[in-house]
Amino acid sequence: MRPSAPPPAADTPRPAGQAKTRRNAPAPRRASLRIHDLHDLASVARQLREEHERAEAQAKAQREAAARLEAERHLFSRSVGPVTSLRNPNLARLRHRQPPPLPVQHWLDEERVLLESISDDFDVSTLLDTDDQLSYRRPGIGVEVTRRLRAGHWSIQRQLDLHGLRVDEAREALGQFIRHTHKIGLRCVRVVHGKGLGSPGKSPVLKSRVQRWLVQKNEVLAFVQARPMDGGAGALVVLLKPANHRNT
Incomplete structure (x- = not known):
């Protein structure tokens, strides 16, 4: 009988080159994913930066408009100096203006004079x-x-x-x-x-x-x-x- 070959040892060392090749095989795919993710992040960061700049510009324009309005509101006081408001405005309370009266009687008198001034018996x-x-x-x-x-x-x-x-x-x-x-x-x-x-x-x-x-x-x-x-x-x-x- 031929002697059976001894089973290979479980921890028989494999060639170094073969083992390294199997471990690093998926490495190219992960590298491409990282590059794509970095590109997206850069695009998002750029959009956020642009939105932030627009918001800053809008806020600045609103502040400038408010400042101009406030300056116009206080233009008189800055021109004449300190102003003290009157405690009593001293305003007269006027009634609503009544419509002018119609000269109805005058019209009637004129009509009567007109009729009386022209006679067919003259x-x-x-x-x-x-x-x-x-x-x-x-x-x-x-x-x-x-x-x-x-x-x-x-x-x-x-x-x-x-x-x-x-x-x-x-x-x-x-x-x-x-x-x-x-x-x-x-x-x-x-x-x-x-x-x-x-x-x-x-x-x-x-x-x-x-x-x-x-x-x-x-x-x-x-x-x-x-x-x-x-x-x-x-x-x-x-x-x-x-x-x-x-x-x-």
Whole structure:
């Protein structure tokens, strides 16, 4: 029988080179992981540093703005010196301002005077010049005034058209028109009453009434029938007193 080979001893030493190679085999992988981790840490550190710098810059800007506001707040005291606040502000307590009163009664009085000053019962025939156009001039006004008014010496500054109005509406509109134009300083106006072509009987309804109403207005100095280019028989050209002229 062949003698069996003795089992190898458990602590038989291995070659030194082989043992070192097996222990250090994973070393390259761990080295690459460490390098990658260091790169990430550097990136994080850089981001933290940038955020810190931004926060510092923002805080600095806020401090500077607060300092400027505080300097502006104390600008007066630094300019004039020490200031002592008054214990008693000495301020009057005012009530809320009331709206101005409306002159309602004055308006009512003016309206009543307006209605009373123009009457349909007034006889105007004796006051009109008996020419073909029945012109009117207030006593004391010379004939040359109506002649110049008819010739267009004064420019027509405003016009009132009474077409389509009832008699009471036309009377009120004419009174307001004469009062307003005289108040704002106009001198020459035109009142259109129509020729009556659309009225029953083809006769003017407002023509004689407008003449009667105008004669009763103190603001009126004279009136004549308008020239054909200004309305002819369907309108009157009215001359008013100056605004600063006292009514008599």
